[in-house]
Amino acid sequence: MSRLHVVSGKGGTGKTTVAAALALALASGGKRALLVEVEGRQGIAQLFETEALPYEERKIAVAPGGGEVHALAIDAERALLDYLHMFYKLGSAGRALKKLGAIDFATTIAPGLRDVLLTGKACEAVRRKDRTGRYVYDYVVMDAPPTGRVTRFLNVNDEVAGLARIGPIHNQAQAVMRVLKSPETAVHFVTLLEEMPVQETADGIAELRAAGLPVGAVVVNMVRPPVLDEAAVEAAAGHRRAEVERALAGALERTGAGGSADAGRTGRVEALVAPLLEEAREHTERLALERRGRADVARLGLPAYELHLLGDGVDLAGLYRMARELRRQGMTGTA
Structure with a gap:
């Protein structure tokens, strides 16, 4: 099993909901999962019916079997302060730079820097170990940008490593890409059984493969049950x-x-x-449309899982039902 699960999908397919359900499914049986948000929408907090997430890892749910789901809304500015402190020992100086507006300036003139910081923070959580040498989190699940932007988002560290040939920036970018391009990572796509989402999924998979990034599975969301024989x-x-x-x-x-x-x-x-x-x-x-969609998904040649449409909307109980279904179908490696 991969340890970093990146979840992407066309807008409106429910990728944040699927990411949350996947985190619950992975944490089942006593595991610890970290659910990471990178777009600043606080969608995770809404799903778990809790207050807005601060820039700190917070326990938000207990999974079946005693597992835990923690969540983190990554803020680029705070991630930059962490980066400056970690690699340049600029703790107080970094805070001074924040007051002067230098951090906003840096992320504005170098838009890719924001994605470097976001992916770097997630990969740091994947690699982090406690004093006994065990991983702090068994799994990290990232609610990633939509399909059209996910490849550029994940591959930005390759570009940075090419620009900064030596030094800590180069080393950090290389370390992040070693995680993202390894079997530790799997990028999953959420789709609907409709023409445009399935086509965007196919395009996204092709882009990931061209960039050398690992493709995981396809989750078909909001499947309507048949009502006629x-x-x-x-x-x-x-x-x-x-x-x-x-x-x-x-x-x-x-x-x-x-x-x-x-x-x-x-x-x-x-x-x-x-x-x-x-x-x-x-x-x-x-x-008929769904049959064509299923055939197109099958032609992608990836593991595919289906989640039924929840008629009353997605609440906390619905998330747990979705998590059970992902486990039953084997997406977490256990049924």
Whole structure:
């Protein structure tokens, strides 16, 4: 199993929700997982129904089996202060630079510096060990930028290492890339069974592979359960109105809702058939779209997992259900 799980996906696919569920799943059975946010949206705090996360690692959930999920919202400015203190011993001087606005200036003139700091902080958490030599966290899960930006975000340290040929900046960038390009890391994509998200997923995978970054799995999110059997789907797809009418008339007769008069029953059937046929038609179109989406996902040649749409929205209980489903399907290496 990889220890750093990077979760990306097109906007609207639920990547933050899947990242949170994956952290819970990985922490099950007594493990410790760190869930990292890098975009400053406080989406993790909202999902776990807690106050906004500060720039510190905080326990936010207990996983099944006694595991723990901690969370961290990485702030680029604070990460830069950590960096200055760690490599240049500029603790008080760094704080003075912050007051002068030098940190904002540095991250503005060098936009890539922000991504260097964010990825560096996450990789530091992956490598960190306690006094006994054990890893502090068994797993780190990163809620990463969307598909279109994730490759550049993860690969920025390669560019920095090429620009800074020697010194601590070069060494730090190289150390980060050793983690990101190793089997310790897996980049997962969240998609929906729709054309655009699946295509963006395919493009993102191709970009990652071209950059030499490790691709993990595809998580198909918000899958709608089928509500019609195959015979009903075929009848609706073929607009075989007579079959639908007979089925409805039989149902009304069995329930006693049809009444005794044939004319009255026929009128009720007519009133029901048109809207039901329209809903059935839309449902069959959706099923056909999902079949094509599944076939496209299968052609990617990666492990794929599915999570059902939660009709009442995602709350804390829903997150735990999603985590159980990811474990059941084997995404965490254990069922």
